[in-house]
Amino acid sequence: MCRKRCRNNHLVLVQTLHYDYGGKGICDLVIGKCRDLKAIDKLEGPVVVAGKCAVKEVGERLTQRLGKKHVYINNVYNNLAQT
Numbered sequence: 854m855c856r857k858r859c860r861n862n863h864l865v866l867v868q869t870l871h872y873d874y875g876g877k878g879i880c881d882l883v884i885g886k887c888r889d890l891k892a893i894d895k896l897e898g899p900v901v902v903a904g905k906c907a908v909k910e911v912g913e914r915l916t917q918r919l920g921k922k923h924v925y926i927n928n929v930y931n932n933l934a935q936t
Contacts, residue, residue, distance in 0.1 A: 860884065863903050883907045883915070890914075898923030 863884050870878075880899040886906035893911050898919040902912045908928045916924045 863901075883911060886910055894918070899925070901925045901927065903927040 863882060867882060880901055881896050883893065883896075883900060883902045884904050884907050886909075888907075888910060890911070893914065896915065896919075898915075900915055900919065900923065902908050902915060902924060905928055908926055912924070912926050912928075916926070
């Protein structure tokens with residue numbers, strides 16, 4: 854994954870949310886590309902799919918399996934507020 858967009862942006866967001874919510878709550882974050890589909894198929898939700906590469910590769914797959922209620926799609930780069 855690219856450092857500037859997917860990696861660093863979303864890691865900053867995860868850290869911020871962790872502190873804002875006292876470390877409570879659970880979700881999986883799928884970012885980057887070239888992933889192991891067997892691992893993706895084991896996710897139970899909720900799942901955040903962030904960045905164009907991840908959305909293109911697994912966004913629909915996860916949404917079909919888990920439903921829209923359990924999958925948040927963020928198809929935008931460098932917009933922490935939207936994420």
